[in-house]
Amino acid sequence: MVLLLAELFAFTDTESKTMTEEKKPLMIQIDDLVREMTPEEEAAHEALIADSPTLPSAE
C-alpha cells in the first residue's frame, strides 16, 4: 500500500512539466471577431507594450 502511494505521488520529469500551469494564449478582437493571437501577433503585441511607462497603480 505504501509502495502504491509512493508511485502515485512520484511524478516523472515529463509529468511534472504537464502539471505546471500553461500560459493562456492572448486573445485578439477585430471588430466582432475574437480569436487567439498567432505567435507573430503575440510577439507584435509584446513589442507594442514594451515601452509603456509604469505608474504607481501598477505596483
Add this chain to the structure above:
Amino acid sequence: MTYPVFASGDVLNASDMNGVGLWLVKSQTVGTGVGSVAVTDAFTADYDSYKVIYDGGVGSTFITIAMQLGASTASYNMSLPYVTYGAAAAAGTSVLNATSFALMGAGDTSYAGVDVDVLSPNLARFTRVQGAYIANNESGSYSGIHKVATAYTGFTLIISGGSVTGGTIRVYGYRK
C-alpha cells in the same frame, strides 16, 4: 421645435440637425479576455475630430490601455502629468517616439476605461490626442501627438498587463 429638445413627431429641420455637434459613429462591444481590440472604419472624411470612450468593461487585473492608429508602430509621443491620490505634489511620465499612445487608459477588476479626443486621425496630418487618465492610485491629464502625417480609418486598443472583458468602445464624431 425648441432645439435641442425634440418632441415626438417634430419635423427634423436642417437647421436643427446641422446644429447637432456630436454624432455616434461606431459602437463596438468588447469580447471576453481580449488583449487587443481593433476598431475598423471609425474615422472618415465626415469628421475631423472624434471622441473615443471605452467604458463598462473590466480588467483581468490592473491593466493599462494604449492606442495604436492603423498599423503604425512608431512616432507616438505622450505626456501624462498626474497626482497620486493624497499627494501634495504632481508627478509625471512621458514617452518619446514610442510604439503606441501608452497609458491612454487603465482598468482593474472593477472597471476599465478610456476617454480621449482624437484630432485629425483621418487627415494627412499629425494626429493629436487629449483626455483623462484615471486609475486606482492616481489620475492625470493625458495628451500626445503621433508624428506621422498619414490618414487612418481605425485604431486598436492594446491592453498591457492582462486583458479586458466586456464594455463598449464608442466613437463619436464632432460635426465640422
